[in-house]
Amino acid sequence: MHSCKTTRDLMTELLSDGTSPPTHELLIELRCCRECRQEFAALKDTLRLATGVIESVAPPEEYWADYHQALKQKLLNSRVPVVKMPQPSWVMRMFQTSVRVPVPVGLALVLLFGVSLFFATRAATPKQPEAPLTVRVPVEVPVPQEKIVTRIVYRDRYRPAVSRKSTQNNEQSTLARSQKNEAIPSSLVGFKPLEEIKLTVIKGGTGNDK
């Protein structure tokens, strides 16, 4: 679909660019539309005329004599007389000399200076009196171990039966006695049982025959 506006934009682009060749699309549009061809020719003429007018504007020859005279005078006036300064001593030159340092290097130097200044000030501060030295040494404390004593109690088998109460009292007194004995370190060395029980197992007998 032909569009004169689009073609006009393409023409303007072509003329303003001046270097790139016309697009295939533009050539087809120009061939098929007479109005676009006229517009293209008119644009080319416009540009040619305008450039011609711009280049044709020029002052007359006599103008340039005054122009160059004025320019020469300005150039001569612009010369600044050179005043010789006394040569500075090497000490002054040393202080006045500037060295161009790249920014990263400069930053690194400033950082280094800051860190060294920090450590220098830290080292210069007076030392605080030292606190008494505390040495921790592990010490083994002997813990008395519980002694297990095994006691053999022989009971008279044929002792008459006593009441439950008296038996309990007897047991309690025995326990109290044993606890009392535990308090005193005791030994079974030299202990000799008073009675010996002889058990005879008769085969085929009843439980009452023991």
Added chain:
Amino acid sequence: MANGETEYYNESDLIRRAQAEDTEAFCELAKRYARRIYLLAFHYCRNSQDAEDLSQEVWLKAYQSLDGFRSEASFYTWLRRITINTFLNHQRSRSFLKQGQTTMVQLLAIDASATNIASQVASEKTLFNKVLFENVMNALAELTPSQRLIFLLRHYEGMSYEEVANAMNCSIGTAKKSVWRAIAKLRTRLDVADDAPDKGLAELATEY
């Protein structure tokens, strides 16, 4: 110094001498390029007096910074760079850019009928050329100073878009847009009608 005396010196010799503070040598360099710089300044500020001041300021700056010229580019390229910078500095500071449009009558009065258009063409064409001139100037006046300068650099100085963008410190797209705008304004103002449009197509076919 007569023109003939300095014709023997090539540009490099003149630059070397000018760098050694030889004002005559520098004036000779100025004579070679003064018209181009003046015209650029004239179309930029649209006033002959301002154009003279601006172009002379360019030469003064060039003279003061000539020691910095290292012959890496041509002398004119270096000079043009100074010119553009001077223009841009003036754009920020001076008021001449805020003046109204300079009409043909004003221009001719200031320049004392200085244009070649008026003097070189026959009388029946003079009126047409005056109108044409005025229309071109008015079309350029409708642009901003930057757009006008970009158009001049592209179509008067013949710089590429890349060079223009570098010089003006803008993108290539901005430079192109400024030129398109200038062409569109000129097209509207001049209203050129071509009677032989097919000729343009044939030219296009042969050009590319």
